[in-house]
Amino acid sequence: MVWGKAGxxxxxxxxxxxxxxxxxxxxxxxxxxxxxxxxxxxxxxxxNNTGSGKYASRNEYNDCADTIHTxxxxxxxxxxxxxxxxDQFVVSFLVDVCGQEKLGVYWGIDRGTAGAGNTxxxxxxxxxxxxxxxxxxxxxxxxxxGDYGADSNLSILGSGITTGAAQDPTVTDGAIFYETDxxxxxxxxxxxxxxx
Numbered sequence: 001m002v003w004g005k006a007g008x009x010x011x012x013x014x015x016x017x018x019x020x021x022x023x024x025x026x027x028x029x030x031x032x033x034x035x036x037x038x039x040x041x042x043x044x045x046x047x048n049n050t051g052s053g054k055y056a057s058r059n060e061y062n063d064c065a066d067t068i069h070t071x072x073x074x075x076x077x078x079x080x081x082x083x084x085x086x087d088q089f090v091v092s093f094l095v096d097v098c099g100q101e102k103l104g105v106y107w108g109i110d111r112g113t114a115g116a117g118n119t120x121x122x123x124x125x126x127x128x129x130x131x132x133x134x135x136x137x138x139x140x141x142x143x144x145x146g147d148y149g150a151d152s153n154l155s156i157l158g159s160g161i162t163t164g165a166a167q168d169p170t171v172t173d174g175a176i177f178y179e180t181d182x183x184x185x186x187x188x189x190x191x192x193x194x195x196x
Contacts, residue, residue: 002159002160002161003030003157003158003159003161004024004157004158004160004161005024005155005156005157005158005161006020006023006024006026006029006156006157006158006161007020007022007023007024007138007155007156008020008153008154008155008156009153009154009155010151010152010153010154011148011149011150011151011152011153012150013150014038014147014148014149014150015147015148016141016142016143016147016148017139017140017141017142018033018035018140018148018152018153018154019137019138019139019140019141019154020137020138020154020156021137022136022137023135023136023137023138023156023158024158024161025134025136025158026096026158026159026160026161027095027096027097027159027160028093028094028095028096028158028159028160029093029094029095029096029135029156029157029158029159030091030092030093030156030157030158031090031091031092031093031094031104031138031154031155031156032089032090032091032092032153032154032155032156032157033077033088033089033090033140033152033153033154033155034087034088034089034090034152034153035087035088035090035140035148035152036087036148036149036150036151036152037085037086037087037088037146037147037148037149037152038085038146038147038148038149039085039144039145039146039147040085040144040145040146041085041142041144041146041147041148042142042143042144043076043077043088043140043141043142044074044075044076044077044140044141044142044143045074045075045077045138045139045140045141046073046074046075046139046141047102047129047131047135047137047138047139048131048133048135048136048137049137049139050129050131051073051074052073053071053072053073054073054129054130054131055069055071055072055073055074055075055127055128055129055130056068056069056070056071056072056127056128056130057069057072057075057076057125057126057127057128058125058126058127059076059123059124059125060123060124060125061121061122061123062121062122062123063122074141075104075125075127075129076125077090077106077108077140085146086110086111086112086121087110087111088108088109088110089108089109089110090106090107090108090109091106091107091108092104092105092106092107093105094135096134096135098132098133098134099132100132101128101129101130101131101132102128102129102130102131102135103126103127103128104126104127104128104129105124105125105126105127106123106124106125106126106127107122107123107124108122108123108125109121109122109123138154138156140154171188172188173188173189173190174187174188174189175187175188176196177193184196
């Protein structure tokens with residue numbers, strides 16, 4: 001199986017939404033997010049801009065008892081059960097077969113209380129989205145008091161995506177190269193570099 005980039009978004013300034021609105025089609029997806037939270041963030045995920053009670057999940061925070069959510073309007077990506085003001089890193093895998101409910105698993109962490117004398121906070125989750133069309137949009141929204149900081153990133157890989165072929169760089173005659181280590185200049189003529 002070949003993995004390729006299905007979509008990615010990086011915030012250039014703070015905000016409450018990190019969305020990928022045009023995902024490449026794929027049966028398997030790897031979803032990665034690194035949210036740089038400013039204040040208390042409450043992260044909610046929706047697919048295809050759809051709510052309407054179409055999500056269910058089973059969550060475990062810090063190896064404690066499971067919490068079950070049914071008929072929800074979102075997947076609770078990260079919320080007040082963990083320290084939502086810390087940066088968060090999440091990896092999720094999702095199966096997206098047309099005509100079937102979408103099933104996913106998720107692992108997330110934040111630093112917990114600062115310092116090596118304190119451990120991280122963790123979250124494990126299994127979730128489903130009961131709509132059957134292929135997922136073409138992924139929305140990560142903050143509904144808490146804080147926001148996502150600049151450089152927060154959401155990236156999605158897909159299986160079986162055809163990536164662009166690598167191309168050799170083209171250097172045309174007359175191009176000049178300056179070698180800073182030796183302070184020498186070179187120019188290319190007919191495919192050959194010559195010192196100037």
